[in-house]
Amino acid sequence: MKIEVKKNIMATNSSVAAGNRQRLAEHGVCMLNLMASPGAGKTSVIMKAIEGTRDRLKLAVIEGDIASEIDSLAIEAMDIPAIQINTGGSCHLTAAMVSTALDHLDLDSLDLIIIENVGNLVCPAEFDLGESTRMVIASVAEGHDKPYKYPMIFREVDAILVNKIDLLAHCDFDLAQFHQVVQGLNPAAPVIELSCRDSYGTDEWCQWLEATAIGSRLDLTS
């Protein structure tokens, strides 16, 4: 006998994500889902954001890693709440994991939560976590072909960071070509160039972040 099912396989994750979004909206908290390949500079970029916005924004960080607590310890050392999620082998965070992490944060005291997703450009893009903003980091060391290989993630984010700009002189990264490809894929997303090594562009990054956090709070509470 044939049974029509017509059920979305991602439905469970989507409904938990919607719950997270609702909960954050009630507390007026913006949540940023930061995605990138391993080593592109996610933790470094978060640390720059903390340094640059901590007088104005109350931040917390959710660290997703397959194993280890290295990144969350680095954030805690800056006196910022950090919740470590070890996915135990899984290549992406799920909305349920983030929901558990939110239980451990005092949402009333926060403006912005930054999620460092697991280093990977494919899987995280498929899983809604309940975030208000999505971002991807490409780094000069990886080469400018990333948007060709992983177009979906570049298409679906609200902003794109190009990190390790200090390495331009040492790599064959074609910045003009990168801008052109990304512009075609996602004309609305700002592309911010920065270096966590010499702090080039970190002001622009922090300004964008602050405007986003405040803007989303206005959206959420209006």
Add this chain to the structure above:
Amino acid sequence: MHEYAITESILEIIQTEATRAGAIHVDEVTVVIGELTSFVDDSIRFYFDELAQGTVAEGASLKFQKLEARATCNSCGADFRPRNAFFSCPECRSAVFELRQGQELFIESIDVSQAEPTDIREN
């Protein structure tokens, strides 16, 4: 690797449906995948064979149907099929479009065996 989580969800859904239908075995599962998702059907099949062991769906065959992508151009309103994320509108070359179809992942149907007619309760 995210196919593992996906396969767990597939099994959960079909077990619920099979129980509701009073099925003793799930013989076939039809899954629809939008052509612009990154899900790999062979990989789902691999995990399915493993995870379905000892369940009502053990040995079920998995069938995949690709759903073609459909988009509407934001500039000229043309309806077209973007073959990948780089596609631009065939009418006006604009790269900005609304993807209406092509990112789905759902279970279309299952084929089940039920117990002998004498075992089926009226209701």
